[in-house]
Amino acid sequence: MTVVLKNVGKIFAARQKEPLTAIDDISASISRGEFLCILGPSGCGKTTLLRMIGGLDHPTSGEIIVEGTPVTGPDPRLAMIFQEYSLYPWRTVRANVGFGLQMRGIAVPEREEIVNRFIRLVGLEGFGDSYPYELSGGMRQRVAVARALATDPAVLLMDEPFGALDAQTRNRMQKELLLIWEKTKKTVIFVTxxxxEAVYLADRIIVLSPRPGQIAGTYDVDIPRPRDRTSIEFATLRRDVLELIDRLDERQ
Incomplete structure (x- = not known):
């Protein structure tokens, strides 16, 4: 499913203060099945942009189009995964994964089949009857991924989903996410x-400038997968992106 941003801007009104421009004139096109990473410093508008794509917020200017249809609100074709997991603590893993299906009125036998399939996909067999407090951070995030995938969205919107994890778990989750993406062929827009992380995951990286967020650079990642973080190609691209970010920081 293609996602097109046309001159998207976002201004927040503030009481007794000047309006805050978070996003300014962003245009981009994300292809069906692409893994896109949006990279930038804290406060540059990454999350705001992702929320607008998901229909949870609205642009002040421009428009966002998903498969030819303007985004005017939440859309079942797009699923969002947050850093904070957002699981229901009183529901088991199985009940969390099946929540969206239940809300859609999917019959119990079909719902159970889908839930079991996605629990297997994210490697949580044997944990279906566990509660979130019984799981590690990485396992809880797998539940969030399975819940999003269970409703069969065309686009996954991921807002720094591994940011709260330790380095070892984060690296493992990145590998598992790529395996899931390769199996499902979903379009992924991943904020980090x-x-x-961006160089390891992405087909393409968009770098946003400090506020107001604008596209400061775009990088096609032509490194074959699975990627070796110690390779020359990886280190070279990582250096190039870091140099751009350093130049952006110097302009502030």
């Missing part, structure tokens, strides 16, 4: 502030 980690250059290493």
């Amino acid at each position: 502030h980690s250059v290493d």
Whole structure:
């Protein structure tokens, strides 16, 4: 599913203060099945942009089009995964994964089949009856991924989903996410502030400038997968992106 941004801007009104321009004139096109990473410093509008794509917020100017249809609100074709997991603590893994299906009125036998399939896909067999408090951070995030995938969205919107994890778990989750993406062929728009994460995951990287967020650079990542973080190609691209970010910081 293609996602097109046309001159998207976002201004927040503030009481007794000047209006705050978070996003300014962003245009981009994300192809069906592409893994896009949006990279930038804290406060540059990454999350705001992702929320607008998902229909959770609205542009002040411009428009966002998903498969030819303007985004005017939440759309079942797009699923958002947050850093904070957003699981229901009183529901088991199985009940969390099946929540969206239940809300759509999917019959119990079909719902159970889908839930079991996605629990297997994210490697949580044997944990279906566990509660979120019984799981590690990485396992809880897998539940969030399975819940999003269970409703069969065309686009996954991921807002720094591994930011709260330790480095080892984060690296493992990145590998597992790529395996899931390769199996499902979903379009993924992934927000991060980690250059290493973006280079490891993405087909393409968009770098946003400090506020107001504008596209400061775009990088096609032509490094074959699975990617070796110690390779010359990886280190070269990582350096190039970091140099751009350093130049942007100097302009502030």
